[in-house]
Amino acid sequence: MEELNNNNEIVSPGLDTSSGSNQSDLPTGSRLTAKKRVVILAVLVLILLVVAMFVLSGDLGIDKNIGTTETKKTEQNTTSKENVEKITIEKTPVTPEEAAQAIASAVVEAPGANLITPDGRVVDYDGNEVKNDVLKSDPRAPQQTGSISLEQVPFATKLELSAAGFSPKEFKIKKGEPLTISLSGSNDSSHVFKFEDKSLSAIGINVRAGETRAVTFKAPEVAGSYKFFCDFPGHIERGEIGVMIVE
Numbered sequence: 001m002e003e004l005n006n007n008n009e010i011v012s013p014g015l016d017t018s019s020g021s022n023q024s025d026l027p028t029g030s031r032l033t034a035k036k037r038v039v040i041l042a043v044l045v046l047i048l049l050v051v052a053m054f055v056l057s058g059d060l061g062i063d064k065n066i067g068t069t070e071t072k073k074t075e076q077n078t079t080s081k082e083n084v085e086k087i088t089i090e091k092t093p094v095t096p097e098e099a100a101q102a103i104a105s106a107v108v109e110a111p112g113a114n115l116i117t118p119d120g121r122v123v124d125y126d127g128n129e130v131k132n133d134v135l136k137s138d139p140r141a142p143q144q145t146g147s148i149s150l151e152q153v154p155f156a157t158k159l160e161l162s163a164a165g166f167s168p169k170e171f172k173i174k175k176g177e178p179l180t181i182s183l184s185g186s187n188d189s190s191h192v193f194k195f196e197d198k199s200l201s202a203i204g205i206n207v208r209a210g211e212t213r214a215v216t217f218k219a220p221e222v223a224g225s226y227k228f229f230c231d232f233p234g235h236i237e238r239g240e241i242g243v244m245i246v247e
């Protein structure tokens with residue numbers, strides 16, 4: 001038994017006092033390794049602390065100034081970038097201000113029609129120049145007025161329209177000049193004033209029987225004869241045609 005015990009002690013150290021000593025050896029070994037680990041960790045922490053101290057001292061010392069200057073530079077960069085952005089953002093609302101100034105000094109030849117700026121442009125109430133060559137339904141097109149009286153359009157080229165045709169049948173305008181045309185329809189029918197040329201497709205006046213309406217637009221830059229007519233069914237056949245002569 002003893003021999004076996006001894007053998008057991010030697011082979012598998014897990015019994016009796018000797019095995020107890022072995023058990024105590026193992027925890028002491030693990031304790032030692034734990035202590036070693038703690039020591040190594042402490043040393044590592046110390047090294048890290050020392051390194052950190054060096055780095056911090058470097059930051060606080062020589063690198064501090066560079067760091068601050070760099071941050072200052074980046075701050076300046078960001079502020080300059082912000083300024084650029086602000087400038088570009090601020091540039092956008094300048095246009096409405098200029099538009100507002102243009103509108104403030106613009107004149108209206110027919111209430112409800114577009115404005116004429118001092119430099120001869122025809123603009124809407126946002127300051128955008130109207131377009132003669134878009135569809136009449138396009139918001140950029142010159143806007144016709146509501147029903148008005150001829151007394152409201154003293155500067156307009158006044159056209160009357162009936163079954164007998166336009167009166168006058170012809171009028172002249174200087175090229176590129178703004179003008180207002182009023183159309184007074186006869187009591188017998190509605191009428192639809194239109195130009196034949198596609199460059200003036202946006203301009204039109206629709207009147208019900210007996211109404212007067214007007215439109216302000218800029219004459220073409222190209223001299224020539226621009227035919228206009230009444231687009232109401234059957235009216236062109238009965239002679240509702242005329243011509244605008246651009247000189």
Ligand SMILES: [Cu+2]
Pocket residue numbers: 161190191192230231232235240
């Ligand atoms: Cu007509």
